[in-house]
Amino acid sequence: MSDSQTNSVAFVRTDPIPPAAPPFTTSGPVKWAKDNLFSTPAYTLLTVAALYVIYLILSNTLPWIFNGVWNTSSLAECREVLQGVSGGCFSVLTERWNQLIFGFKYPVEEYWRPSMAFLLLFVAAAPVLFYKLPRQLLIITGLFPFVAFWLIWGGTILAPLIALAGFIAGYLVYTRLVTFSFAAGFFGGIAAAFVVWIVGGELIPEGASENAWLAPVASRDLGGFMLNMMLGVTCVSLSLPIGIALALGRQSDMPLIKWICVVFIEFIRGVPLITLLFVASVMLAYFFPPESSTDLFVRVVIMITMFSSAYIAEVIRGGLAALPRGQYEAADSLGLDYAQAMRLIILPQALKISIPGIVNIAVGLFKDTTLVSVISMFDILGMIRGPILAATEWNGVYWELLGFAALLFFVVCYGISQYSQWLERQLATDHR
């Protein structure tokens, strides 16, 4: 029976069938498309609409980009080359590249100086941005402002050296006196720095800038994207300490100080940046001593710094408010005084919480530096709207120039916001 059975069946499988590939429609790109693009009729409609939008954008821009002309010397020539084909006239970028980046007045033979300062910016920013790098690198960051100032403005090296010496003297006095009391150290440090600056300023010989190794460049000669970068970097870094001070002042128990800070912050936040720039361009000159004149760049830096410090103060205030009350109480119970508690316990945590907000403000501020074009400063937008479009050769090239400026800003701002998101993930040490 069993024999016949074994013989009667022609074939018995001893091992399982290898699993078949899933049906074509439930795997791979098709399934993905089905799940993600065409899951319901409404989604299908949306997908089709989105595809159409993408097609519209690409069909208009791609030929324009690929037919672009890169090496003519005027719009008329460019049109001749294109022969009516849709195409960008990118030669304006190559021909006016220097003007777009450095402005029209910065001496050509000195372009290496701002470029060098730009490269150094990355070196200086690295230890701040990536906290895993060795802390000693922060020395470079500390030196950077002086080096960059000297590189960009040129003139005698004594000026940045004395400025640096003032900071060092201030720091030394501070460390000496801080053991006695924080206030003494703080004010003593400031006084020492000022003494060095004033004495040092007298020491610089008349006309030291004339034959300096780096030829001096007036700040009204700065322009182009360099000006945006400089305004952005300077104002954000200057406004951080001011913002912290304002935020602490707003939290203060002293009514007068609190009141001053609140009025300042709310006033600045209540008006558009452009009116503050009007103040810089048409009003501020009246507020300086009669016999001196401060140039537009400094006035604009002052106003933008005030502007961003008010916003940064609000972000830091949010950080301070978000700290659990226990942190303040713990600091008090350890017997720390106000300065110690702030320095050692509150601010490190509050600033950590505020970093994404501060980065957002920084990005916003950097974008807002384009507004200086409205008050006759030749930043990248000012160059485009002024000298370049007014020139006979390039009258009528809009898309290429505006697109280029937009691209530059996009690259920088997108980079910063991606960094901020990365940092947020790194610092996420939830203590709740």
Add this chain to the structure above:
Amino acid sequence: MTTITDPPQGAFRLSMLINDTRYRSYTFQFIALLALISAFAYLGSNLFSNLAAAGLNISYGFLGTPAGYDINQTLVEYNSQSTNARAALVGILNTLLVAFLACVTATVFGVVAGVLRLSNNWLVSKLMSFYVEIFRNIPVLIWIIIIFTIMIAVLPGPRAFRGDEPEASMFLNAIAFTNRGVYIPAPVWGPGSMLVVATFILSVIGVFAYRRYATKLLYDTGRLLPMGWPSLAILFVPTLLIYFVMGMPIGLDYPELKGFNFAGGIKVGGPLIALWFALSIYTGAFIAENVRAGIQAISKGQTEAAGALGLRSGRIMNLVVLPQALRVIIPPLISQYLNITKNSSLAIAVGYADITATLGGITLNQTGRAIECVLLLMLFYLTISLSISAVMNVYNNSVKLKER
């Protein structure tokens, strides 16, 4: 953080001004006050000596003198003989107009983009992230100029509508899109039209009354009345009835090409449209982020709990998720509205006659009264911002989580 120290021993000594926490704050405040006063005195004396040296004075008399220039978009009556103050008022109204319009559309763009960015449709959510990133990372001034340039370059001029075989034609024979603006038909109010309008207003009130009644009925008896179609019916049927009964008293005045421009109809100016669109699409990107963050802030448990109660997905969104998300969304949304108002000062780049362009632009240029004009300008924006902030504080207090 002041702490309570030992009760004072002995009489007041001068050193206690620094060392005693009770007096130290007075010392600091006194120093601050002194610094503030001296700073103001210094700036003030500089100002006055500079003005005296230049032989100038501060005077607001120019506000009462004729402005002497024309403005293309005026919401109140204005001509070139009106005063500078009147011109400033025209500017203020124009600022408020564009800010209001942009707030509305930016909210629409932002909510749509924010919700779509969370959608399961890969292509759509990527497209929305692209929109958000590209608008958030490029300065608004560049966007304003780009959008204005697109409008000028892409839309046809009124000239293109002329001739037997015009290059451009009107949309539905009623709306003309030109690079000077959009011309739409204007309603003509015939006799009896007031009755139609009154009916319509009454219908709107009726809809609200019906919805209230339906809600009350639901809570009292648990009976669910249909909401959608009765509301629509109440809204439109009586109005249409009266409209036809009265013999169609409301007509339309179509724009028509006359001379250099379209005549008749309502013109929505090109600068207004460009600024409006630019501000709304730019701020929409920011609002989209707020909306996304607000929706994501609602924990999944809420949705699941609502689902467990048997609510449909539409009701889950309306009754559970959105009310909670709004609490997160509204405060940043209001500060975006503030940003729109402030960014509308960039109208100067497209020739829109807002307050910065009238008072801070032409009036300033013509009278040379820079200090006065800039101060007034700042005062205006400050007033607007502070009022919006006040409204926001009231709202925040009303929706604050009542914690136990």
Add this chain to the structure above:
Amino acid sequence: MKKSVFLGALTVAGVAAGAAAAGTLDDVKARGTLNCGVTTGLVGFAAPDANGEWKGFDVAVCRAVAAAVLGDASAVEFVPTTGKTRFTALASGEIDMLARNTTWTFSRDVDLKFEFVGINYYDGQGFMVPKELGVSSAKDLDGATVCIQTGTTTELNLADFFRANNISYEPVPIETNAEGNQQYLAGACDTYTTDASGLAASRATYENPGDHVILPEIISKEPLGPLVRHGDNEWADVVRWTLNALIAAEELGVTSANVADLSSAAGDNPEVNRLLGTEDTLGEMLGLDADWASKAITAVGNYGEIFEGNIGESTPIGLARGLNAQWTEGGLLYTPPFR
């Protein structure tokens, strides 16, 4: 605190120049450069070229003053100003003189306390229209959309003109000349109005300049001239007479080519001698060198040369002399005698 550090550092570097309170002339001499306010860019009058060098009719006036005072036509810091910032820049001392096609008006002279030292260009506001529109007179512009470049007296003139003729229009104020051209060429406005010289300058940059006409009506008087602060008469005299010297030089036939010869020794014409400092002591009276005028003329040429070189008929801008011819040739240029 940080701010003052920055300010301090800049001051030390000499970026923020402290000026003595004496007089503008002494300031300029002590500083070694002339701060001259110009427009942010109007081809032919003041615009930086591809190399960043400022060129133009107004620029030449600045250079002439610098040459007369400092002996060096390149010792000029050009400060670009907008319609908004120009008066503050001058009043606050940021610039020593303003040569930015600014119309001499009563209120600017009296109320704003500036001193117009003369007229270097007689201009008037005009209209440019596309030829295909078939408009031959500004009075046909009823209902037209008008692009105006703001920042000068243009808006007021326009309002006055249309009101006086009882016709309507729609103004579109434009911030920069480039944007004005953009809108006009795209047909967003029917006509573009600004100073006739500016219109000619704009038209020269178009693809087909022949398609556009400038209407015959000139609706305003626009005497454009350099101005200085009120109350510093010494400095006003220097700028005024430098400008006059350029005009007189043309009248007297002194050019940049022959000025070297003429000023090497006293010649036959006593007025030329006085102008070039070979006779009498006019320079000394101004507080300048005796050959101040000859330096200015050497540097930039006489008025006629400046005109022809920057905006004249041989340039793309192609303006005729018209009112800006010497009085001997039917124009309005008439300088007081050098005596």
